[in-house]
Amino acid sequence: MKRTTIRLFLVAAVAALSFCGQTRGGGQTTPSAHHKPQPPHSVRLYVFDCGVLHNADMGRFNLKKEDVTTTDMSVACFLIAHPKGTLMWDTGAIPDNAWNPNGLAVTVHVTLPDGEVREADVDKSLQAQLAEIGYSPSDIEYLALSHYHYDHTANSNVFASATWLVRQVERDAMFGGEHSGSLQPSTFSALQESKTIILRKDEYDVFGDGSVIIKSAPGHTQGHQVLYVKLAKTGGVVLSGDLYHYPAERTLDRVPTFEFNQEQTRASRVAVDAFLKKTNAQLWIQHDFDGNVKLKKSPQFYE
């Protein structure tokens, strides 16, 4: 397939303004005759293609190029459709309106507030993928982010009408507190006014039936969390957030250099391993390129 490269340099200050304006304008694409989809009879998990990140520096992950099959990382966003409601988990690396969809993949360079530049390929908008299965952002009841790094928050403002499920320490870090790693605050600024539920326990049961549980897994950021989804046919799945980025971090026992707290990350990995054993669940490492390639993508779903 022919690929066009559009180089889009986003200077942080300009991006801060344009991201806000553009994401608010995103609601205009909602069809006026939109009907909310019927809730499914059993829990569904949709996987959206939110792009590919190119990594030049494996040292940040305490890995060498020889340790991995590819240095590329997948970016995935997820929708959980439950009989009682909907939950978005993570919202991508590139805001839908920060690139110019032309039907072809585009490469976007994001300049982060710390001056670092990241390169990502995107060929579908998150809102277009939601619309394909009948959802508009206003249909989404709950929003949860694994954590506040820019490659998980890009379209968060689009879901500001949802109820945000977040830990207090994470929210504090997002709005003025101490943080680590790369943030793009303009992409989640609207959440400050969102209806919010502060998660205080290790495990938060989103729909009250044990099928969708947000589990605390701090370390990568202060309030980093993972998501357990119990599916009737597939069984249990844990979405990793950035507890790991590459499978090699797990097999070689490596912790990235840019964690908020490396010891917390180690403890969270032990706790999640125990949880996986207890629930007999699979771990899906969200940035694992090879793993992601094998996943069914929306409009297909896991149930």
Ligand SMILES: [Zn+2]
């Ligand atoms: Zn990430």
